[in-house]
Amino acid sequence: MNSIYDAIIVGGGVIGGSIAYQLAKRGKKVLLLEKDRLASKASSAAAGMLGAQSELESDNPLFTLARQSRGMFPALSEELKDISGIDIELVNKGMFKVALTSEQESDLKNMIKIQQKAGLEAEWFTTAEIRKKEPLLSDEIRGAMYIPKDGQVSASRLSLAFTKSAAARGADIKEYVHVSDLIIENACVRGVVTNIGEFFSENVIVASGAWSNFLLEKAGVKLDTYPVKGECFSVLTNRPLLEKTIFSHGCYLVPKVGGRIIVGATVKAHTFEQKVSIEGISTLIEKATHLLPALKETEWEKAWAGIRPQTGDGLPYFGEHPAYNGLFIATGHFRNGILLSPITGVLIADIVERKANSEWSAFRVDRSINTIFS
Amino acid sequence: MNSIYDAIIVGGGVIGGSIAYQLAKRGKKVLLLEKDRLASKASSAAAGMLGAQSELESDNPLFTLARQSRGMFPALSEELKDISGIDIELVNKGMFKVALTSEQESDLKNMIKIQQKAGLEAEWFTTAEIRKKEPLLSDEIRGAMYIPKDGQVSASRLSLAFTKSAAARGADIKEYVHVSDLIIENACVRGVVTNIGEFFSENVIVASGAWSNFLLEKAGVKLDTYPVKGECFSVLTNRPLLEKTIFSHGCYLVPKVGGRIIVGATVKAHTFEQKVSIEGISTLIEKATHLLPALKETEWEKAWAGIRPQTGDGLPYFGEHPAYNGLFIATGHFRNGILLSPITGVLIADIVERKANSEWSAFRVDRSINTIFS
Amino acid sequence: MNSIYDAIIVGGGVIGGSIAYQLAKRGKKVLLLEKDRLASKASSAAAGMLGAQSELESDNPLFTLARQSRGMFPALSEELKDISGIDIELVNKGMFKVALTSEQESDLKNMIKIQQKAGLEAEWFTTAEIRKKEPLLSDEIRGAMYIPKDGQVSASRLSLAFTKSAAARGADIKEYVHVSDLIIENACVRGVVTNIGEFFSENVIVASGAWSNFLLEKAGVKLDTYPVKGECFSVLTNRPLLEKTIFSHGCYLVPKVGGRIIVGATVKAHTFEQKVSIEGISTLIEKATHLLPALKETEWEKAWAGIRPQTGDGLPYFGEHPAYNGLFIATGHFRNGILLSPITGVLIADIVERKANSEWSAFRVDRSINTIFS
Amino acid sequence: MNSIYDAIIVGGGVIGGSIAYQLAKRGKKVLLLEKDRLASKASSAAAGMLGAQSELESDNPLFTLARQSRGMFPALSEELKDISGIDIELVNKGMFKVALTSEQESDLKNMIKIQQKAGLEAEWFTTAEIRKKEPLLSDEIRGAMYIPKDGQVSASRLSLAFTKSAAARGADIKEYVHVSDLIIENACVRGVVTNIGEFFSENVIVASGAWSNFLLEKAGVKLDTYPVKGECFSVLTNRPLLEKTIFSHGCYLVPKVGGRIIVGATVKAHTFEQKVSIEGISTLIEKATHLLPALKETEWEKAWAGIRPQTGDGLPYFGEHPAYNGLFIATGHFRNGILLSPITGVLIADIVERKANSEWSAFRVDRSINTIFS
Known part of the structure; x- marks a missing residue:
C-alpha cells in the first residue's frame, strides 16, 4: 500500500513546485504529481519578468502581494542555489x-x-x-x-530549482501521473485517484494552472477561469x-x-x-x-x-474549498505566475497549516458567483 | 452554435485517423479531436512492423483480422499517396x-x-x-x-497520411482539445464536452488508446485495459x-x-x-x-x-457500448495498432453504419467481466 | 593502404550525391567525402521548387539545361524509390x-x-x-x-535518395572527412589529402557548393563564386x-x-x-x-x-580544370541546385568518362577572367 | 577597410574564449573567429570535471599547471557571473x-x-x-x-561565459568565419585570410583544438597532434x-x-x-x-x-611559432581543456604581452621532432 502523505500537490509547474518546496522545508511529507513533465507548460514558457510595478495597478489587491513576492527573490535565489545548485538567473x-x-x-x-x-x-x-x-x-x-x-529571472530554471529543492528536502515527485478523481469521505479529502493507482493524504492542493478545473469539477467546483x-x-x-x-x-x-x-x-x-x-x-x-x-x-x-x-475578475484563487475539508486551490495567476510563485508557496503552506491570516481574503475561492457547489 | 457532426472521434492516433478517413471517405461529416498533437503517443513510437504471422498465434481470434488488415496495405498505400501525397514507406x-x-x-x-x-x-x-x-x-x-x-511501414507517416487524407475528404481536425465528458440523453449519445466547448453528434467513437478509460468511465464503463x-x-x-x-x-x-x-x-x-x-x-x-x-x-x-x-485477454475492443446508443469503442490494440489500423477503420465505420456482421464478436465490448455498467 | 577509386567526389550535398549515384550506376568504384554530415548545408535548406520556367529567362544558357533536368524527375523518382525505398515527394x-x-x-x-x-x-x-x-x-x-x-520535390529526401542509392550501388560514403589538399603529379590528379589520411584516384570531382574554392585554391583556381x-x-x-x-x-x-x-x-x-x-x-x-x-x-x-x-555571370561551372588532368568541378548552382541535380550528375559522369559533347561549353570552368592559373 | 586588431584568435571554444577574455580584460582590441558556432565542438561535449589530481600523474609537467588552473575557478566563477550573468555551475x-x-x-x-x-x-x-x-x-x-x-563545472556554460564576458569587455566575435590562410610578411604575422575577407593583426593565436593543424600547415608547422x-x-x-x-x-x-x-x-x-x-x-x-x-x-x-x-607526448602546446613572429599556438589539451582553460587564457595573454617566464618551457611549440619548418 502507498504511504500516507502530509500533502499531495497536483501540478508540477512553478506554483506546485513552490508549494512543494515550502511544505517540504517545513518537514512535511509531500507528493507532487504532474500529468506530463515538470514545468512543461506555462511555467517554462514565461519570459520571467518580475513586473510587480509594471503589470499591476496600485488599487489591485494583487499589488501588495506582488511587491512582497518580488522582495522574496534575492533571498530565495541564494536558498535555492544552496540546496539545488541551480542559479535562477535573477537580474x-x-x-x-x-x-x-x-x-x-x-x-x-x-x-x-x-x-x-x-x-x-x-x-x-x-x-x-x-x-x-x-x-x-x-x-x-x-x-x-x-x-x-522590477527585475527578472529564468522561468524554467526557477521552476526546476523549486522541484529539485523540494526533492532534496524529501518530496516525492512523479511525472506522467494523471489525477482523475478525488477521494472524499464525509466532506473531507482523503486522497486522489490516478492512472497508476490511489494516493492518500488529508491535504490535496490543486495547482494545475489552466487545467485546474478538470479536477475541481469532481468536487463540484467550477472556478471562473x-x-x-x-x-x-x-x-x-x-x-x-x-x-x-x-x-x-x-x-x-x-x-x-x-x-x-x-x-x-x-x-x-x-x-x-x-x-x-x-x-x-x-x-x-x-x-x-x-x-x-x-x-x-x-x-x-x-x-x-x-x-x-x-x-473572471483577474485575481488568482488561493484557499480551501468551501465545502470540502483539506482541498486547497492555487491557480489563476495569469501572467504573474513566476512573480507570484514565492509568496504563493508560503501562503498556501500557511493555509494548509491553518496559520494564514485573513489578509488574503480577496483571493478566496468562494468569492466567485460562478463557483457552483454540488 | 457548433454544427452537428455525423461522427466525433476522440483520439488522433493511427486508429482514430483510420476511422476518420474511412468515415470521411463514405461522405460523413467527421470531427476528430486530439488532446495533444496528432499521433504524438504510441502511433509514432511504433516501429511499423506488420507482424501478422510473427506476432500472433493462429488460434487467436486476432489472427484472421491481422492477415486481412495486412492484405489491405498495398492498395491503401497507393490510395493515401494519391490523396495526401504521403508515401507510407511500405516495404x-x-x-x-x-x-x-x-x-x-x-x-x-x-x-x-x-x-x-x-x-x-x-x-x-x-x-x-x-x-x-x-x-x-x-x-x-x-x-x-x-x-x-510480414512487411513494414513508417508508423508516423501512416498516421499522418490517415489524418491528412481524412482532412482532404472534409474531416475537421482539432488538436489540443481535451474531451472531459459525454453528453448523453435517454441512453443515447448526443455529443461531447471539451475544454473549448461542446460538440454535437449522435455517434461518438472513443479511440484514445491507453487513455480511453478516462472518458469511458464517464459512461460507466471500465474496460479491462x-x-x-x-x-x-x-x-x-x-x-x-x-x-x-x-x-x-x-x-x-x-x-x-x-x-x-x-x-x-x-x-x-x-x-x-x-x-x-x-x-x-x-x-x-x-x-x-x-x-x-x-x-x-x-x-x-x-x-x-x-x-x-x-x-486483460489480449484482444482489442471493437463495438458499441452495451448501454448507450451511439457510443463506440476502438482500443486495446497493444503492439498491433499499426498492423490493425486499416481493418479497424473499415470495421468501425461499418459498425457505425450498422453494416457490420457478427464475425467480430470476439472483440465485443461487453465480453469482459471487468466491464461495469452504472 | 587505401584502395584506388575510379572517382573521388568532394561534397556530400545533392550535387555530389547525384554525381556519385550516376558514376556508381555506371559501375565505377566511387568514394564520396563530406566534411560535415551528408546534405547538411544548402541541399537540405532548399524548398525544392523545380522552377525551370519560372526562375530562368529563355535566353539564358541554363534554360535548356533546366528544362532537360526537370524532365528527368519522373523517371528518376521511380528509380530512386526502387533502389533506396525513398520517395522524393515529386509533386x-x-x-x-x-x-x-x-x-x-x-x-x-x-x-x-x-x-x-x-x-x-x-x-x-x-x-x-x-x-x-x-x-x-x-x-x-x-x-x-x-x-x-514546374513542380517540386522534397530537397532533403532527394539528397538522401541520391546518396543511399549510390551506396546501394557500391559507393563508399564517409562523413566528417575534410579534404585539405589535392595530390597532383605532373599536372595530373592522383588523389586527395584528408584529415584521416590520403585517398587515391585519377578523378577528383569538387562539388562542395559555396565551399568549393577552399579546395580549388590548392590547384591555383579561384572561381568567380x-x-x-x-x-x-x-x-x-x-x-x-x-x-x-x-x-x-x-x-x-x-x-x-x-x-x-x-x-x-x-x-x-x-x-x-x-x-x-x-x-x-x-x-x-x-x-x-x-x-x-x-x-x-x-x-x-x-x-x-x-x-x-x-x-559572377550567374552560370554554374561544369568541367575539367584547364591545367590539371582529372580535376573536375561542379558548382555554382545558386538557387537551382535541386532542379539541376539530375542533369549535373549525368553530365559530370559523361565528362569524367570523356563522353560529353561540346553542348555545355557555356559552363566551362575556364570562361571566367577571374580564374587564375598558377 | 577592416580595423587593425591587437590580437586575432582563431577558434571559439573554451580555450579561444578564455584567451579572448583575458586579452580583452587587459584592454586589448580582440577579434575572435569561429568557423562554426561558438563552443560547438569539444568544449560543449565535455563533462566538466576538474580532475587535476585524478587525471594526472604528479611527475607530469601538466600537474602543477592543472592544480594552479583548478585553483583559479572560485574567483573566476564570480568574475564571469558578475560580467556576463552566467553561472558556470562550479561544484x-x-x-x-x-x-x-x-x-x-x-x-x-x-x-x-x-x-x-x-x-x-x-x-x-x-x-x-x-x-x-x-x-x-x-x-x-x-x-x-x-x-x-577535484570539483566540476558546466562545460558549455563556462565556454559561453568566457565569450560573453570577452564581448562585454569589447571583443568582436564572429561565427561561421573560416580562416583559410595567414598573412605573413618578413616572417611576421600580419593577419588572416578568411571566407569573408582579410583581418589584420600582428598577433594571431591559433586555438582551434583538434582542427589547429589545418591552419598551422600554412605556416609550415605540423604539430604532433x-x-x-x-x-x-x-x-x-x-x-x-x-x-x-x-x-x-x-x-x-x-x-x-x-x-x-x-x-x-x-x-x-x-x-x-x-x-x-x-x-x-x-x-x-x-x-x-x-x-x-x-x-x-x-x-x-x-x-x-x-x-x-x-x-604525441600528451602535453599541450603553448607558445609562439619558432619561425614566425606573432603566431601563437594553444592546443593539445586532450581531456583537460575545461580544467586548463583559466590558466591557458592567462598564460597565452602573458606570452602575447611578452611577460611569460620560462616556467612553461615543457609546453614549447618547438619541442616536437614532428614539427617541420619550411
Whole structure:
C-alpha cells in the first residue's frame, strides 16, 4: 500500500513546485504529481519578468502581494542555489515601461505619481535619458516609466530549482501521473485517484494552472477561469543590445543572460492550443523592432506558446474549498505566475497549516458567483 | 452554435485517423479531436512492423483480422499517396523470426507447420540459408521462420497520411482539445464536452488508446485495459546492414528507408511514464548486437518510448457500448495498432453504419467481466 | 593502404550525391567525402521548387539545361524509390508566378509569349481564374503566369535518395572527412589529402557548393563564386490552404506533403553565416501573408538558412580544370541546385568518362577572367 | 577597410574564449573567429570535471599547471557571473577515484602517498566509508582515492561565459568565419585570410583544438597532434543518486545540477567523425551501471561526441611559432581543456604581452621532432 502523505500537490509547474518546496522545508511529507513533465507548460514558457510595478495597478489587491513576492527573490535565489545548485538567473537591472503615444505618456506619468505616493520607486525618463541608458532604443519612444526594482529571472530554471529543492528536502515527485478523481469521505479529502493507482493524504492542493478545473469539477467546483495563450520568441546576439527589460503595449523585450532576448507575448483567450501562429510572430516582430530597430539583425532562435490561467475578475484563487475539508486551490495567476510563485508557496503552506491570516481574503475561492457547489 | 457532426472521434492516433478517413471517405461529416498533437503517443513510437504471422498465434481470434488488415496495405498505400501525397514507406521484404535456443527452434517449426496448414507462407531457414540473405547476422542464430509477407511501414507517416487524407475528404481536425465528458440523453449519445466547448453528434467513437478509460468511465464503463510502455531506439548507417526485419525473443530490428534501423521494444506494464530507462536501452542493445554484431559500429540516433493499450485477454475492443446508443469503442490494440489500423477503420465505420456482421464478436465490448455498467 | 577509386567526389550535398549515384550506376568504384554530415548545408535548406520556367529567362544558357533536368524527375523518382525505398515527394501540380504590379504583369505576359513561342506550356491567368484554382490567394494579385510543369520535390529526401542509392550501388560514403589538399603529379590528379589520411584516384570531382574554392585554391583556381545566404521558414496547417506553388517577387510558397508550407527565400550575398535573422523572417512573413492572408492562422514550425553558391555571370561551372588532368568541378548552382541535380550528375559522369559533347561549353570552368592559373 | 586588431584568435571554444577574455580584460582590441558556432565542438561535449589530481600523474609537467588552473575557478566563477550573468555551475564536492581490482587499489594507494607528500589532499576510503557518503554505489567497489578538491563545472556554460564576458569587455566575435590562410610578411604575422575577407593583426593565436593543424600547415608547422573522439551520454533523475563525481577506469559519472548525471567517456583516436556509436553507448552503460546500479532506473536523456586534441607526448602546446613572429599556438589539451582553460587564457595573454617566464618551457611549440619548418 502507498504511504500516507502530509500533502499531495497536483501540478508540477512553478506554483506546485513552490508549494512543494515550502511544505517540504517545513518537514512535511509531500507528493507532487504532474500529468506530463515538470514545468512543461506555462511555467517554462514565461519570459520571467518580475513586473510587480509594471503589470499591476496600485488599487489591485494583487499589488501588495506582488511587491512582497518580488522582495522574496534575492533571498530565495541564494536558498535555492544552496540546496539545488541551480542559479535562477535573477537580474536586477530594472525596467522601462515605455510610452509611444501621448495618452500612454500621461497614463504612465499618473501611474508614477500614484506609485511614488505609495512609497515605491518609479520615475519618468525622457527619451534622451532613456537613450543614455539604452542607446539602441528607437527615438520614437516618447519617454518611459523607469522601475528600478522590477527585475527578472529564468522561468524554467526557477521552476526546476523549486522541484529539485523540494526533492532534496524529501518530496516525492512523479511525472506522467494523471489525477482523475478525488477521494472524499464525509466532506473531507482523503486522497486522489490516478492512472497508476490511489494516493492518500488529508491535504490535496490543486495547482494545475489552466487545467485546474478538470479536477475541481469532481468536487463540484467550477472556478471562473479560462485559458489565455501567450506566444513568445527569442533571439540571439553576440553584441549586447539591451540591459534593462523594455515593456510596451502588447510587447516586452527581456534581455536574458548569454546574449538571448525574449520577446513576448500575445494574449489569446479561450484556447488550449499550444501552437505559435504566424500572426502572433508577425505582430511581435513588428512591435519589437519598432522599439529596438537593432533587433532586426539578431539571430532567430525559436518560438513557443504557453497557456496561462486567467480568472473572471483577474485575481488568482488561493484557499480551501468551501465545502470540502483539506482541498486547497492555487491557480489563476495569469501572467504573474513566476512573480507570484514565492509568496504563493508560503501562503498556501500557511493555509494548509491553518496559520494564514485573513489578509488574503480577496483571493478566496468562494468569492466567485460562478463557483457552483454540488 | 457548433454544427452537428455525423461522427466525433476522440483520439488522433493511427486508429482514430483510420476511422476518420474511412468515415470521411463514405461522405460523413467527421470531427476528430486530439488532446495533444496528432499521433504524438504510441502511433509514432511504433516501429511499423506488420507482424501478422510473427506476432500472433493462429488460434487467436486476432489472427484472421491481422492477415486481412495486412492484405489491405498495398492498395491503401497507393490510395493515401494519391490523396495526401504521403508515401507510407511500405516495404515487403519479409521477416525472419529467429531461434536462439532449441526450444525456440521447435516452437517455430511447429508454428510453421500450423501456418502452412492454414495456407500461409512460412518456412524454416537454416543458419546458412539465413546468412545467404542476411550475411551480417550472427552465426549463433540456430535458424529462423521466414515469413515473406510480414512487411513494414513508417508508423508516423501512416498516421499522418490517415489524418491528412481524412482532412482532404472534409474531416475537421482539432488538436489540443481535451474531451472531459459525454453528453448523453435517454441512453443515447448526443455529443461531447471539451475544454473549448461542446460538440454535437449522435455517434461518438472513443479511440484514445491507453487513455480511453478516462472518458469511458464517464459512461460507466471500465474496460479491462492497462498501459504497457515500450522503449525503442534507432541507429543510422551509411552501409546497408540488413534487408529484412529480424524478430527475436524480446527484440526486433526493422530496417527502415534511408539507412535507419529501429530496434525495439521493451514491455513494461502499468505505467504511463513516457520515459526511456537506461535499463531498457541496455537490454535492447545487448539483444540487438547479439543478433547483428555489426550494429555496434552504427551511429546512435535517438531513443523514445510509447504507451500501448493492452487488455486483460489480449484482444482489442471493437463495438458499441452495451448501454448507450451511439457510443463506440476502438482500443486495446497493444503492439498491433499499426498492423490493425486499416481493418479497424473499415470495421468501425461499418459498425457505425450498422453494416457490420457478427464475425467480430470476439472483440465485443461487453465480453469482459471487468466491464461495469452504472 | 587505401584502395584506388575510379572517382573521388568532394561534397556530400545533392550535387555530389547525384554525381556519385550516376558514376556508381555506371559501375565505377566511387568514394564520396563530406566534411560535415551528408546534405547538411544548402541541399537540405532548399524548398525544392523545380522552377525551370519560372526562375530562368529563355535566353539564358541554363534554360535548356533546366528544362532537360526537370524532365528527368519522373523517371528518376521511380528509380530512386526502387533502389533506396525513398520517395522524393515529386509533386506536379504546377506553379503560379504572380504579378502584383502592372510592370510585373507586362513582364510576365511577355515571358509567356516568349516561352510559348519556344514550345513551352505557359499561360496567363486572371485573378478570377487564379482564385478558382486557389481560392485563398489574395485578391490583390493582378494575375499570374501559370506554368503547369514546374513542380517540386522534397530537397532533403532527394539528397538522401541520391546518396543511399549510390551506396546501394557500391559507393563508399564517409562523413566528417575534410579534404585539405589535392595530390597532383605532373599536372595530373592522383588523389586527395584528408584529415584521416590520403585517398587515391585519377578523378577528383569538387562539388562542395559555396565551399568549393577552399579546395580549388590548392590547384591555383579561384572561381568567380560567392556565397549567398537564403533564409526560409515553414508552417503547418491541418486545413489545406494551397495546391500549387506560388512564386512572387522575393517570396515563394511551396505546399509540401503533410500540411507543411515552405516560405522562402531571402537573398543575402557574401556571407557564410548560416543564421536566420529577424529581418529575414519579418520580410518573408510580410510578403507571404500579403499573397496568402490565411497563412496568418497557420502554425509556425521552424526557420533555417542555407548558403548557396552563386557565380559572377550567374552560370554554374561544369568541367575539367584547364591545367590539371582529372580535376573536375561542379558548382555554382545558386538557387537551382535541386532542379539541376539530375542533369549535373549525368553530365559530370559523361565528362569524367570523356563522353560529353561540346553542348555545355557555356559552363566551362575556364570562361571566367577571374580564374587564375598558377 | 577592416580595423587593425591587437590580437586575432582563431577558434571559439573554451580555450579561444578564455584567451579572448583575458586579452580583452587587459584592454586589448580582440577579434575572435569561429568557423562554426561558438563552443560547438569539444568544449560543449565535455563533462566538466576538474580532475587535476585524478587525471594526472604528479611527475607530469601538466600537474602543477592543472592544480594552479583548478585553483583559479572560485574567483573566476564570480568574475564571469558578475560580467556576463552566467553561472558556470562550479561544484566543489570532491571526487572518488575508485578501485575495482587489487591492482587498481595498490596503484591508487601509491598515488595517494605521492600526492600527500606533495602537500595535496587525498586519502583512501574503504568501501564502507564510501557508502556512508554515497550509499547507492556498488559494493563491488574495493575502495577509492578521495580527492576533496577535484570539483566540476558546466562545460558549455563556462565556454559561453568566457565569450560573453570577452564581448562585454569589447571583443568582436564572429561565427561561421573560416580562416583559410595567414598573412605573413618578413616572417611576421600580419593577419588572416578568411571566407569573408582579410583581418589584420600582428598577433594571431591559433586555438582551434583538434582542427589547429589545418591552419598551422600554412605556416609550415605540423604539430604532433591527433584527434581523439570521446562519447558521452546523460541521464535524468528526480531522485538524487549521487553527490560526488565517480571516476573509474574508462568511465566517470558526473552529477550535474538539476538531476542530470553525465556518463563519459570513450577514447577513440584518429577520427573526426563526430558520431556516437552503439558500441560506445553499450560500453559506457555497462561500466556505469556496474559502478552505480541505480543508474538503470534513470531516464535516458541524450548522447553526444566530441573531438579532443591529443599530442604525441600528451602535453599541450603553448607558445609562439619558432619561425614566425606573432603566431601563437594553444592546443593539445586532450581531456583537460575545461580544467586548463583559466590558466591557458592567462598564460597565452602573458606570452602575447611578452611577460611569460620560462616556467612553461615543457609546453614549447618547438619541442616536437614532428614539427617541420619550411
